[in-house]
Amino acid sequence: QVQPVESGGGLVQAGGSLRLSCAASGRTSSTYGWFRQAPGKEREFVAAMDWSATSTSYADSVKGRFTISRDNGKNMVYLQMNSLKPEDTAVYYCAVRPFGTVHFDTWGQGTQVTVSS
Secondary structure (H helix, E strand, O other): OOOOEEEOOEEEEOOOOEEEEEEOOOOOOOEEEEEEEOOOOOOEEEEEEOOOOOOEEEOOOOOOOEEEEEEOOOOEEEEEEOOOOHHHOEEEEEEEEOOOOOOOOEEOOOEEEEEEO
16 A cells, blocks of 8 residues: 655644645545654544545544645545644654554555644
8 A cells, every 4th residue: 555644743732733644545445544753652533534524533632723625626634733732742643544444554654743832
């Protein structure tokens, strides 16, 4: 499978915003998700959206602050992150879950997000 490619990470002050982008693999019938991994911690789920963009899910820690969206015409998936907190600091990964399966099987290389206090 073609690996998704993330971009848009960077350094931002607490309370600021960033938008992450994921150049998707063209598998428009798949669910796309965002995950993150902070230093010394396990990778955790952040958000996901199904192929039709009608079903979304979010981790409790980001609900109301982060928004996932996708543009199938452009093969892009986005994560708008507002009201960022230092604890949001992590490497963020875009991942693909093929239609009809339960596991995300293709992962990007990740993009670093650092939130300063």
